[in-house]
Structures are given as structure tokens and as C-alpha cells.
Amino acid sequence: AVEQAKFYELFEQYLAELREPLVVETPQQSWDLPPWLRYLFLVAILSLLGYITYAFLDRPEPKVELAVFIDGPPYASEGDTVTFMNRSRYAGDSTELRWQWQYYDVANERVELVDSLQFNWTFVVPPTAGNAWYKEVRLAVYHPREDSVYFAYRPFAIFCPNPPALDRISGPRQTEVGSLNRFTAEAAKDVLDTYRSQGREYIKGAAVTWTFTWDFGDGTVDSNGTYFAQHRYAQNGQYLVRLTARDTTGSGICETTQSLEVRVGSEKAFLPPIPLQRDKLEPLAIWGWGYYLFLALIGLAVTYYWVRYLAGRRQQPDAPDEAWASPREQALKARFSLDDRAPYFIPLRDQSDQIVVDPQQLRLADALRLRQEDLRKQIDVPATLQATIDKGGFPEVRFRYATRPSEYLFLVDEQSRASHLGQLFKHLVSLLREQDVHAETFYYRQHFTRFWNSYHPDGLSLEQLYNSYGEYRLVVLGDLHELIDPTAAGQPQLRVIAMNVLRGWSQRLLLTPVPPVSWSYREKLLARIFQPFPADADGLGEAALFLENDGDHLADNTAYEAWKQKQIEQRYDLDTEHRNWRRWPAIKEYLNSYSAELVTWFQA
Structure with a gap:
């Protein structure tokens, strides 16, 4: 309460000072720049403005060009739903352009699907006849002003949904020149298994329809191999054995590749004798006269403010004169001299009791x-008595739901x-x-x-x-x-x-x-x-x-x-949806529609 009384006493003094007329005295400058320096500063600014105007006006207008791009998945399976995005860019009015999507068969050189309605194309991959698994998704854009057509191509391949489940290649990782090495494809038993009949090994399981291609990394390729292969290396080195398993019954590109690194013999690493060369220092930018003019302007600005600072320091400040203060003001200043330090806290009175409760x-x-009905039932005694009387004395029980808050x-x-x-x-x-x-x-x-x-x-x-x-x-x-x-x-x-x-x-x-x-x-x-x-x-x-x-x-x-x-x-x-709440006229119009006192409160 004491702090509140002190605060409102200061506030009343503040209001009294606001009601007094304000006398504004124009300060006199004790220094001024010489005329030649002011003219030099003006010439430098005008030169900079002229250079900026020349740099921005003397430029050709950018040519409005059309760039056609598409984005989408590189492959899918028959029956999949795929979406290709139109990433084209055009600085003009895009409504004047005409779009056409094409699903193109590369092998047979024919268009299988066409769409001119969708901006981004979503379609279902159709069945493919034969082995034409390689397609192209094309976007053709017709520019009426130039009377020309722009194209964008996206390679697209048809893969089978279930490629061969080949796990890895088993075989030696270190061998010698001339040694016979056996490499075997491994997969799950239900996929790749073997059995012997009449002294020969046969494949059973899903791998029956597979073909195997072995690439031993030294230029030797076996395209008609089976699930295992044998090979001898003639030179020392490091080789990469690659096995490609293809399912001949799959609808699409249906193959899986596994690899194995094999080191033959031992090699010693060496560094080639390459002489060192010193890197040349080349400038990345070349500054013109505008850059040096800009530096000169910065120097002039620094000099201007430095001279102004020195001139201000030479001016001696006047001693504070408190003779104008009234006895009341001097007493207030002496009373609150110790309280004028941060942090400040304004002890406003609680006005919650002033809020009027609306009916x-x-x-x-x-x-x-x-109260609302509960799920629990209880006997309704008055209704039961009335029902029993109506039945001639025969008991008739009536129930009602209990209530709860x-x-x-x-x-x-x-x-x-x-x-x-x-x-x-x-x-x-x-x-x-x-x-x-x-x-x-x-x-x-x-x-x-x-x-x-x-x-x-x-x-x-x-x-x-x-x-x-x-x-x-x-x-x-x-x-x-x-x-x-x-x-x-x-x-x-x-x-x-x-x-x-x-x-x-x-x-x-x-x-x-x-x-x-x-x-x-x-x-x-x-x-x-x-x-x-x-x-x-x-x-x-x-x-x-x-x-x-x-x-x-x-x-x-x-x-x-x-x-x-x-x-x-x-x-x-009034409608609040389409109103600029950062503009005072819009806020004032809205508040005035309810009460002029709201405008006064908002301004306060």
C-alpha cells in the first residue's frame, strides 16, 4: 500500500507537468563544416547516385524463356500407380502454354499413353507386350508465341515385382595364380536348392527359371553358367567377381546382382614420382572505380562524425540549474532519490472488483x-404408489434414473x-x-x-x-x-x-x-x-x-x-476476416461500431 501511494503521488506530479506548456529552445551549434567540405561531400554523393543509376538502367531486359523439366520415379512394376511432377519454369503467363504427357515405348518406337489434362501426371503402368521393358515419359510443351514445342524426357524402366532373392556369393577371398577356384550362389532353401540324379546336380525351387551370368573381373564372362562356377586367375591383382541372376518368367527387368572381392597373390603399393608444383595465386574479383568511390565515401563519413565528436567534446556542458524547481518538486525529488533505480515495478491497484458480472x-x-441423468436406476416411490392404486392394489413398481451433478x-x-x-x-x-x-x-x-x-x-x-x-x-x-x-x-x-x-x-x-x-x-x-x-x-x-x-x-x-x-x-x-488490423482507421471503425469508449480505452 505504501508503494502504491508513492507511485500515484509521482503519477499526479507527472500529469501536472504534462498540463504545463512546453517551451522548446533551439540549441545553437558551436561549430559548422567549412563550405568546401560540404560541397565535396555533396559531389561525392551525387557521383555515387549517378553510378548506381547507370549500373541499374544500362541493362538489357531479361528474355522470357521456357525451361521444361519433369521429375518422377525411374522405374516401377506393371499395375503400379506412379506420379510425374511438372517442374517447368516460365516467367510469362503459363495459361497460354499447352501441355501433353506421353508414355513412349523405346524398343517399338511408339506412344502408348497420352494425357493433356493433368499438370502433374498420375497414371497406372500398363502391361507391356514382349520384352520392351525400357520406356520414356515425355512432356511436350507448345509455346504459341514462338510457335515451337519444347520437350523433356525421363527414362523409365519396367521391373518385375519379385526379383531373384539371391543372398550372396560364397568362394575364396584370397587365392594364388593358377589355382582352381569355385564360386557358388547362395539363397534360401525354398528358393535355390540342389539334388543329384544320375551323377549330376540339378536345381529345384524358384531358381529353376533363373539364368546365371558370371563375370570374374579379368575379362572372362560366362553367360550360360549355372548356380556355381570355377575359374583360374593368370595374374596377381584384385578382382571383383559379379554374378547376375535373371528370372526369365518375370514381367519386366527381373535380375539381381551380387559381388565378391578376390585378391590373387600379393601386391606392394607404390607412389609414382610426381614432382610437386606450387599453386598460383590468382585474384577472384577485379574492383572497378565504383568500389574505390564507395571506400572514399565511407572515409568521408568517418571523418565527418569524428570532427563532430571532437567539436562536441570542446563544448563545456552547463551546470545543472535547479533554481526553477518549486519547493514541492524539490521535496519529491529528495523523497524518491533512492527509489529511482532499476528494476522498476509499477504497483497498480487490483481492479478485478470493478468488473461487472453480466446477467x-x-x-x-x-x-x-x-443435474443430468445417471446410468443408475432407483425406485420412484410416488410413481409406484400411484401405479399400484391405478391397478386396484396390485403392486406395480416404477423406476426412474438417478441424477447427478x-x-x-x-x-x-x-x-x-x-x-x-x-x-x-x-x-x-x-x-x-x-x-x-x-x-x-x-x-x-x-x-x-x-x-x-x-x-x-x-x-x-x-x-x-x-x-x-x-x-x-x-x-x-x-x-x-x-x-x-x-x-x-x-x-x-x-x-x-x-x-x-x-x-x-x-x-x-x-x-x-x-x-x-x-x-x-x-x-x-x-x-x-x-x-x-x-x-x-x-x-x-x-x-x-x-x-x-x-x-x-x-x-x-x-x-x-x-x-x-x-x-x-x-x-x-462488423466482419473481422478481411480487415487490416495494422491500420488505425480499420481498428477505430471496428471499435466505434460497439462503443466510443472502446476507442478511448484502446488509445490509452
Whole structure:
């Protein structure tokens, strides 16, 4: 309280000083630049501006050119769905261009597929006749101004979906010249297995339809080999043995290659006698006269400010004169001389008791306190007695559902720590809790993925909230535009995972800060799972009426449009969607539509 009294005493003195007329004295310069230096400085600036104008104006206009590029997978299998992206660049109006995609058979030199409608081409790889596995995807772009066609090509190959499952090559890694070496292909037993019949080895399993090609790295290639091969090396060195297994029944390029490094004999490493040469120092840039002019201007600027600094130091400052101060001001300065040091803290009075509670808020609290039916049944004694009397004394038991206090889960969009809207939502929730509304409150910041309060500072996910508070009624205070899926194809959609979780709550209310006149497709999508209400006094009254009558959610888009039109007719709001909030006239017009006092408050 003492600090508050001292602060407001200083503030009143500050207001008194503001009311006094301000006398502005023009300071006299004790120094000035010589005329020749000022003219030199002006000539240097004009020369620099002339050079910059010449450098930027004396340039040919860039030619508008068309560059055609495509991007996509290099291979696929028959029946696969592939997409090729149009990466073309054109500086002019792209609507005047004409596009055509082609799926070209290289072996038979013919076009198999054509498409002129899609900008990015998505198609299903068609079956291939014969062994023409090598294709091309082409993009032809017709330029009407130049009357010419630009092409882009992308090689494309057809691979079989299940190539030979060849694991590795087994054989010696170190051998000698002239030694007979045996190399064997290895795979799983159900793929490659052998058996002997009449003194010969045969292949069984999936490898029956395979052909084997051995390349021993020294120029010897065996194209008609079997799953094993024998070879002798004639010279020392390091060789790479490669085995290519091809499936002759596959639809497409169906082969697998394995390799094995083999060292024959021993070799000694040596370095060739190459003389060292000194690297030459060459300049990477050549500076013109403009660069030296720029350095000269920097030097002039440094000299100017240095002279100004020296002239300012020669000027002796006047001694402070406090004779003008009144006795009251001198007393204030002496009293607060020790308090004028950082950090500063302004002890403003708490004005929370000045907030007027709107009757609609109290009505909403009454509606939220209404009890709801429980799952437990109990005997209804008055109804049972009346039914027994109506039956002539024959017992007739009547039951009714027990009731329990309604419990609510409030999810408040905090937006940021300094958000007035977030503080308003917090105040509304605290007011409802003071009115004995059973509520659990969690906060989030725009992104509807993490929710926290004082008991869960690390936050919970939406699924964890539903597991803990699934029996509660859900009330969201925020616009919930984060639930709109930005990656949805075609029509806008809600995020599927969040929407499925939110549908688990039996009753869901949305108090949105967006006025009804600005409701768009986003609120229309949110109305599928929420009953939307404006977060103003009239909207709170509508929400209370909805809870008292146990209302149902909007059935379809027609019901939503009727509900939106009803909310618009009940209030006078300006559209907030298409408004430049960085311009004071737009802000003033919006605030004036409600009250001129809001404009004064905002300016304060």
C-alpha cells in the first residue's frame, strides 16, 4: 500500500507537468563544416547516385524463356500407380502454354499413353507386350508465341515385382595364380536348392527359371553358367567377381546382382614420382572505380562524425540549474532519490472488483449447474404408489434414473501470455467455478494437441483427456481453426484423428470469438461435431438456453445456415476476416461500431 501511494503521488506530479506548456529552445551549434567540405561531400554523393543509376538502367531486359523439366520415379512394376511432377519454369503467363504427357515405348518406337489434362501426371503402368521393358515419359510443351514445342524426357524402366532373392556369393577371398577356384550362389532353401540324379546336380525351387551370368573381373564372362562356377586367375591383382541372376518368367527387368572381392597373390603399393608444383595465386574479383568511390565515401563519413565528436567534446556542458524547481518538486525529488533505480515495478491497484458480472453469465452458470441423468436406476416411490392404486392394489413398481451433478471439461485457448482474449476466457471460467459449476479446466495455445493445467504442467494429449474425462461435457473456448486439415485433397475437411476423439464426448459446445457475420467454411465444418455459439453476452444466453432444453447438434448444412443467419440478426457486428488490423482507421471503425469508449480505452 505504501508503494502504491508513492507511485500515484509521482503519477499526479507527472500529469501536472504534462498540463504545463512546453517551451522548446533551439540549441545553437558551436561549430559548422567549412563550405568546401560540404560541397565535396555533396559531389561525392551525387557521383555515387549517378553510378548506381547507370549500373541499374544500362541493362538489357531479361528474355522470357521456357525451361521444361519433369521429375518422377525411374522405374516401377506393371499395375503400379506412379506420379510425374511438372517442374517447368516460365516467367510469362503459363495459361497460354499447352501441355501433353506421353508414355513412349523405346524398343517399338511408339506412344502408348497420352494425357493433356493433368499438370502433374498420375497414371497406372500398363502391361507391356514382349520384352520392351525400357520406356520414356515425355512432356511436350507448345509455346504459341514462338510457335515451337519444347520437350523433356525421363527414362523409365519396367521391373518385375519379385526379383531373384539371391543372398550372396560364397568362394575364396584370397587365392594364388593358377589355382582352381569355385564360386557358388547362395539363397534360401525354398528358393535355390540342389539334388543329384544320375551323377549330376540339378536345381529345384524358384531358381529353376533363373539364368546365371558370371563375370570374374579379368575379362572372362560366362553367360550360360549355372548356380556355381570355377575359374583360374593368370595374374596377381584384385578382382571383383559379379554374378547376375535373371528370372526369365518375370514381367519386366527381373535380375539381381551380387559381388565378391578376390585378391590373387600379393601386391606392394607404390607412389609414382610426381614432382610437386606450387599453386598460383590468382585474384577472384577485379574492383572497378565504383568500389574505390564507395571506400572514399565511407572515409568521408568517418571523418565527418569524428570532427563532430571532437567539436562536441570542446563544448563545456552547463551546470545543472535547479533554481526553477518549486519547493514541492524539490521535496519529491529528495523523497524518491533512492527509489529511482532499476528494476522498476509499477504497483497498480487490483481492479478485478470493478468488473461487472453480466446477467447472461449468471444464467449460463445456472444452466451448467442443472443435474443430468445417471446410468443408475432407483425406485420412484410416488410413481409406484400411484401405479399400484391405478391397478386396484396390485403392486406395480416404477423406476426412474438417478441424477447427478453435471461435470464439464473446459478447454481454453490461451493464445499467448499477453492475450486479452485468453485472459477474458480465463475470467469467464473462474466466474463459473465461483458459481459452483463442477468444471475441470485445461489450456492450450492455438494448436489442439497439448493441454495443461496446474496439475498437469507437462500437458496431456487429446486422447489422454478423453480417457480421463470422457464422462464430462466438453466446452471449448476458442475458434478451433487448428482442426481444419490443411493437407486435405479436394473439399476442406477436419483432422480425422481429432474429430473421432471429439465425437466421444456426448455433448460438445464451442464458444468462438469469431462474430457470426465472419463465420466461414471453417465454422461450417466445426458445426459437424460442435454446437457453435458466439463468445459474447448474447451467445452465452443462447448456450444457456441450449443446455436448459437439452438441445441437439445441428443436423446438416441447412440447419447450420439457418442457425448462422439467426445469430447474425440478433446482433450488429462488423466482419473481422478481411480487415487490416495494422491500420488505425480499420481498428477505430471496428471499435466505434460497439462503443466510443472502446476507442478511448484502446488509445490509452
